[in-house]
Amino acid sequence: MPYRTPLHVRFGDLDPAGIVYYPRYGHFCHVAMEEFFRDAVEIDYPRLLAEQGLGFPVVRVETDHRRPLRYGDDVEIEVAVTRLGRTSVEWRYRFFHRGDDRPSAETRTVTVCVAMATFEKLPVPDWLADRLRAVG
DSSP: OOEEEEEEOOGGGBOTTSBBOTTHHHHHHHHHHHHHIIIIISSOHHHHHHTSOEEOOEEEEEEEEOSOOBTTOEEEEEEEEEEEOSSEEEEEEEEEETTOOSEEEEEEEEEEOEETTTOOBOOOOHHHHHHHHHHO
């Protein structure tokens, strides 16, 4: 079963039209990625940054909006690793209104493994690649 994490849409997430402001989807995806690292990969993302010196900045993002998210909506974000490259990870985030199996939105991102001290691109370490393959 794919990894899912809950989200409750807050007033501050909305634009004047009363729907989630489109840049918030990027924030939601990052929050879901942090939850995925903690729960599924079993390492907190801040520990990965601080102790391992690794980061995964986004270098590409694309979102398809199908149905709006509104204030008070209870949503689940499904996180999946769709491709694991030598230095990159492709992610898929699907947003589901709770109780509905049709995605309301889908975001695809590409992140690159970097050394936090220099931001130089690095190969994804074997131990982390193994964990990502096992749960992704």
